[in-house]
Amino acid sequence: MKEKLVLVGNGMAGVRTLEELLKINPDAYDITVFGAEPYGNYNRIMLSPMLTGETNLDEIMLNTREWYADNNITLHTGKKVVKIDRKNRIVYADDGTETVYDRLLLATGSKPFILPVPGHDLEGVIGFRDVNDVEMMLDAAKKYKHAVVIGGGLLGLEAANGLQKNGMKVRVVHLSETLMDRQLDSESGKMLQRELEARGVEFLMGASTKELVGRKRVKAITFQDGREISADLVVMAVGIKPDIELAESAGIYCNRGIVVNDTMQSYDPKIYAVGECVQHRNQTYGLVAPLFEMAKVCANHLAKLGYGRYEGSVTSTKLKVTGIDLFSAGDFNGDDDCERIVYRDPSQNIYKKVVLKDNRIQGAVLYGNTMDGPWYFQLMREGTDVSAFRDSLMFGQGHLGDSGHDNNSVMNMSDDAEVCGCNGVTKGDIVKAITTEGLFTLDEVKAHTKASASCGGCSGLVEQILASTVGSDFSHPEVKPLCGCTDHSHDQVREAIRSEVYTSVDEVYKKLDWRNENGCPTCRPAVNYYLISTWPEQAHDDSQSRFVNERVHANIQKDRTYTVVPRMWGGVTTPDELRAIADAADKYEVPMVKLTGGQRIDLVGLQKEQLPNIWKDLNAAGMVSGHAYGKALRTVKTCIGSQYCRFGTQDSVEMGIALEKLSWASWTPHKFKMAVSGCPRNCAEATIKDFGVVAVDSGYELHIGGNGGIKVRVTDLLARVETDGEVLEYAGAFMQLYREEARYLERTAPWIERVGLNYVKERIVEDTENRIELNERFLLSQKIAQKDPWAELTKDEHRLEFVPMKRFDDQPNAQTSEDKVAVNA
Amino acid sequence: MSNWIEVGKLEDIPRLGSRVVDMERREIAIFRTELDDIFAVANSCPHKKGPLAEGIVHGKKVTCPLHNWTIDLESGEAVAPDKGCARRYETKVESGMVWINSAEA
Ligand code: SRM
Ligand SMILES: Cc1cc2nc3c(=O)[nH]c(=O)nc-3n(C[C@H](O)[C@H](O)[C@H](O)COP(=O)(O)OP(=O)(O)OC[C@H]3O[C@@H](n4cnc5c(N)ncnc54)[C@H](O)[C@@H]3O)c2cc1C
Ligand code: SF4
Ligand code: FES
Numbered sequence: 001m002k003e004k005l006v007l008v009g010n011g012m013a014g015v016r017t018l019e020e021l022l023k024i025n026p027d028a029y030d031i032t033v034f035g036a037e038p039y040g041n042y043n044r045i046m047l048s049p050m051l052t053g054e055t056n057l058d059e060i061m062l063n064t065r066e067w068y069a070d071n072n073i074t075l076h077t078g079k080k081v082v083k084i085d086r087k088n089r090i091v092y093a094d095d096g097t098e099t100v101y102d103r104l105l106l107a108t109g110s111k112p113f114i115l116p117v118p119g120h121d122l123e124g125v126i127g128f129r130d131v132n133d134v135e136m137m138l139d140a141a142k143k144y145k146h147a148v149v150i151g152g153g154l155l156g157l158e159a160a161n162g163l164q165k166n167g168m169k170v171r172v173v174h175l176s177e178t179l180m181d182r183q184l185d186s187e188s189g190k191m192l193q194r195e196l197e198a199r200g201v202e203f204l205m206g207a208s209t210k211e212l213v214g215r216k217r218v219k220a221i222t223f224q225d226g227r228e229i230s231a232d233l234v235v236m237a238v239g240i241k242p243d244i245e246l247a248e249s250a251g252i253y254c255n256r257g258i259v260v261n262d263t264m265q266s267y268d269p270k271i272y273a274v275g276e277c278v279q280h281r282n283q284t285y286g287l288v289a290p291l292f293e294m295a296k297v298c299a300n301h302l303a304k305l306g307y308g309r310y311e312g313s314v315t316s317t318k319l320k321v322t323g324i325d326l327f328s329a330g331d332f333n334g335d336d337d338c339e340r341i342v343y344r345d346p347s348q349n350i351y352k353k354v355v356l357k358d359n360r361i362q363g364a365v366l367y368g369n370t371m372d373g374p375w376y377f378q379l380m381r382e383g384t385d386v387s388a389f390r391d392s393l394m395f396g397q398g399h400l401g402d403s404g405h406d407n408n409s410v411m412n413m414s415d416d417a418e419v420c421g422c423n424g425v426t427k428g429d430i431v432k433a434i435t436t437e438g439l440f441t442l443d444e445v446k447a448h449t450k451a452s453a454s455c456g457g458c459s460g461l462v463e464q465i466l467a468s469t470v471g472s473d474f475s476h477p478e479v480k481p482l483c484g485c486t487d488h489s490h491d492q493v494r495e496a497i498r499s500e501v502y503t504s505v506d507e508v509y510k511k512l513d514w515r516n517e518n519g520c521p522t523c524r525p526a527v528n529y530y531l532i533s534t535w536p537e538q539a540h541d542d543s544q545s546r547f548v549n550e551r552v553h554a555n556i557q558k559d560r561t562y563t564v565v566p567r568m569w570g571g572v573t574t575p576d577e578l579r580a581i582a583d584a585a586d587k588y589e590v591p592m593v594k595l596t597g598g599q600r601i602d603l604v605g606l607q608k609e610q611l612p613n614i615w616k617d618l619n620a621a622g623m624v625s626g627h628a629y630g631k632a633l634r635t636v637k638t639c640i641g642s643q644y645c646r647f648g649t650q651d652s653v654e655m656g657i658a659l660e661k662l663s664w665a666s667w668t669p670h671k672f673k674m675a676v677s678g679c680p681r682n683c684a685e686a687t688i689k690d691f692g693v694v695a696v697d698s699g700y701e702l703h704i705g706g707n708g709g710i711k712v713r714v715t716d717l718l719a720r721v722e723t724d725g726e727v728l729e730y731a732g733a734f735m736q737l738y739r740e741e742a743r744y745l746e747r748t749a750p751w752i753e754r755v756g757l758n759y760v761k762e763r764i765v766e767d768t769e770n771r772i773e774l775n776e777r778f779l780l781s782q783k784i785a786q787k788d789p790w791a792e793l794t795k796d797e798h799r800l801e802f803v804p805m806k807r808f809d810d811q812p813n814a815q816t817s818e819d820k821v822a823v824n825a
Numbered sequence: 826m827s828n829w830i831e832v833g834k835l836e837d838i839p840r841l842g843s844r845v846v847d848m849e850r851r852e853i854a855i856f857r858t859e860l861d862d863i864f865a866v867a868n869s870c871p872h873k874k875g876p877l878a879e880g881i882v883h884g885k886k887v888t889c890p891l892h893n894w895t896i897d898l899e900s901g902e903a904v905a906p907d908k909g910c911a912r913r914y915e916t917k918v919e920s921g922m923v924w925i926n927s928a929e930a
Binding site for chain 2: 189190193194197203205346347516517518519520521524525543544545547548551552556558560800804805806807808809
């Protein structure tokens with residue numbers, strides 16, 4: 001006779017233990033499972049996407065009834081075990097079912113903590129734990145309007161996001177001042193709050209709940225400070241507590257959870273426990289990664305292999321709200337002995353912080369770009385000394401050991417680096433599965449390796465591994481929305497503009513159901529760019545959708561003055577131009593005249609009202625705007641070239657001028673810089689430009705995708721050509737491809753890394769016809785774009801933009817105002 | 826205290842745009858929303874005194890051009906999580922002319 005194993009709790013940890021056990025010894029036990037819920041085993045983590053409608057119950061089932069049958073497991077669903085007779089080794093369920101055991105496994109999980117305030121038992125007050133809760137929320141969303149989520153942690157925010165997606169007006173009540181304060185520092189917490197607010201979720205911070213008000217169903221909430229808000233649904237997400245009711249009633253030793261040793265045994269050695277219900281080395285856990293580690297060890301012992309000990313886990317967190325990337329691990333604030341390295345890019349909404357002690361990572365918070373999360377996590381767990389690469393730590397793993405040529409970080413990950421923290425799957429496991437099983441999709445990798453099968457937070461990384469292993473023809477899933485005003489991605493918005501022939505920002509917002517009627521500062525410039533680049537002849541270029549620099553065609557500075565940079569074609573100027581610039585600098589009392597890094601002259605510190613006048617003077621001397629302020633063609637740097645240089649092979653100056661005349665005034669997704677060098681010594685630094693030309697004896701090498709800014713990237717070689725005409729044609733075609741296909745604010749370097757050099761080559765080098773067409777479209781759009789904006793803006797009809805509406809002497813009794821000080825500063 | 830002054834024609838302020846009134850000792854930014862609501866606040870961001878009049882206007886809010894704080898034009902308050910307040914002035918439109926009360930609201 002086989003021994004009998006009974007599992008109480010048909011959830012993630014218990015069933016995972018059975019799976020592990022079946023893998024090592026399928027015949028060890030007769031297995032019986034009791035589950036209080038009426039289903040097979042499902043992925044509880046996915047309740048959040050189920051609430052938003054991104055998935056459904058069928059899709060989140062981990063083990064169907066057939067699985068239990070196939071493995072000879074007796075399954076009792078909808079039956080709660082209420083008693084354990086330890087002496088006779090029998091469990092009793094609430095319907096009277098009795099089952100004898102030799103070994104018992106408790107995996108009862110935890111219960112949502114319900115604040116014991118008056119009214120907590122009213123109808124409409126629930127936790128967020130199981131399918132039933134999700135169904136109640138979906139049902140409430142159909143009938144009611146006001147939802148309140150108590151608790152701004154992981155669970156609460158996922159609930160809030162889901163309810164908001166279902167059309168409810170959602171407010172989140174949080175006791176402290178920072179969201180997810182156990183995972184985020186205040187800066188990243190604020191960024192998260194801002195992003196959720198843009199999606200329409202409201203927050204009451206620092207609010208302590210006093211009472212839930214209502215007769216039968218909840219109607220309102222009151223707070224300690226006297227505030228009151230209406231609520232038809234209250235979701236309590238303030239925490240969880242291990243479900244130890246059954247164990248305690250059976251006299252098994254419990255503290256906060258069921259106390260277990262390193263082999264997952266309770267004080268009664270016949271009774272094991274795994275999952276959220278246990279307390280191990282004084283820790284309880286609320287995430288799946290540690291539970292799965294426990295499951296492995298426990299299965300090993302049930303199979304009587306007797307090795308393997310569970311020694312506790314370090315966890316990291318992600319938030320599963322589509323479009324929000326966030327990662328947190330370890331001690332992200334640090335103590336007095338810690339150092340913090342911080343990287344911020346507010347315009348891209350990126351924030352990264354790594355906390356170090358003695359050059360070892362203690363914790364990290366990443367917001368906006370979480371690609372390097374697993375790497376920091378690995379360094380942290382392994383206690384690696386990072387002093388050797390501290391300088392480039394914040395730029396990620398892809399930045400190590402190369403000059404930025406190939407910053408695909410997954411290629412640089414070692415094989416034993418953990419990709420999926422939930423399931424402990426390494427990069428090596430994934431690559432092996434892809435190559436031996438011939439996998440092509442994320443779903444297939446998920447099925448074979450379990451990577452990204454739990455929280456899905458690593459799916460981006462898994463996709464990159466797929467891409468780098470099988471090439472770019474794997475299937476992409478979900479898309480990131482352009483901003484909080486819409487669910488459409490950049491690419492979807494652009495495609496709609498193209499196929500539906502939208503020609504104004506308003507029309508796009510109306511037809512695509514934008515949530516905020518005038519959009520926001522993130523989408524307005526993007527949509528405007530997509531319109532004018534797609535329909536150069538038809539679209540209305542909306543100046544109110546442009547950032548101030550592009551609206552007034554000058555760079556704003558911190559003291560609200562502006563800088564003016566006239567174009568110097570190919571970096572060549574004349575005594576007359578220099579005289580005109582010098583005269584203008586005198587006449588307008590320009591505080592600073594500076595050489596830019598782009599081979600021209602910056603007139604710094606002009607007042608807005610002076611702009612049209614100085615432009616008029618510069619125009620009169622034959623100069624036009626240098627677009628030093630725009631997402632547009634900037635400069636074409638050149639070296640001296642074959643006209644004079646003893647090494648020059650081609651006339652780089654003439655070529656630079658020709659390229660600048662071709663491309664100036666074009667609007668691009670991000671700024672676009674060019675350079676032409678006369679020989680491979682490359683004095684114009686062409687190999688860090690968006691489009692760089694290096695002359696060689698036989699003609700020209702054309703380079704693309706370079707970047708000298710935040711993250712240096714050396715160009716890729718696109719092609720070698722012989723004639724000047726070809727250089728111009730390739731340049732036009734390349735710019736047009738970039739203009740048509742890159743996302744707004746995506747520079748050529750990241751764009752090429754996303755689509756691959758081969759793709760660009762296919763479209764431009766291998767497909768001659770396509771190249772010619774792209775170039776023709778570029779020339780057409782240039783016909784419309786190539787007007788000097790300065791000449792345009794000095795016309796009388798634009799005068800109002802540059803002058804105050806009215807000037808008054810201030811009121812005699814007005815006090816000294818600090819504002820004015822700022823203006824004069 | 827009220828101190829109404831006429832500052833100019835409604836049509837001289839672009840929709841979803843702004844103009845500045847120069848009070849010599851301070852600047853007031855006048856905003857016009859899509860639906861022709863008119864708001865006036867000090868042209869000085871509560872963060873680092875950025876010129877709010879140069880920001881992008883959306884709904885009844887403006888986003889400062891310097892570091893992206895968003896100011897609610899109805900209250901002058903920075904939108905959470907940022908904290909701060911720009912001085913606000915009353916406005917009215919009469920026969921196409923915009924007036925502001927140069928005493929603070
Ligand atoms: C004026 C100038 C500095 C100088 O005095 O030399 C300058 C000034 C600014 N740069 Fe730059 N950059 C200037 C050359 C460069 C260069 C060098 C070059 O072009 O050869 C680089 C590195 C090369 C590159 O872009 O790959 C450079 C990389 C950046 C970056 C990082 C871009 C990136 O993709 O990594 C930014 C930030 C951004 O664009 O988001 C930036 C942003 C800025 C801004 C616009 C910051 C801002 O938003 O206010 C500065 C405007 C100041 C102003 O109003 O004049 N600037 N900037 C240079 C103008 C060149 C010109 O003639 O147009
Ligand atoms: C909405 C949501 C989102 C989450 N997101 C994440 C995430 O992104 N990442 C992450 O790592 N974790 C996440 N978690 C946590 C994760 O789901 C849990 O850590 C995990 O499910 C715990 O597994 P468990 O087996 O211990 O408990 P459970 O999965 O809860 O299983 C316990 C089961 O036992 C049953 N049971 C209890 N008592 C009895 C009894 N006496 N008789 C019979 N059956 C009983 C319960 O009904 C339940 O079905 C999330 C949880 C929720 C609710
Ligand atoms: S490097 Fe560029 S962005 Fe930075 S301070 Fe200098 S000019 Fe400004
Ligand atoms: S000055 Fe306005 S955001 Fe910084």
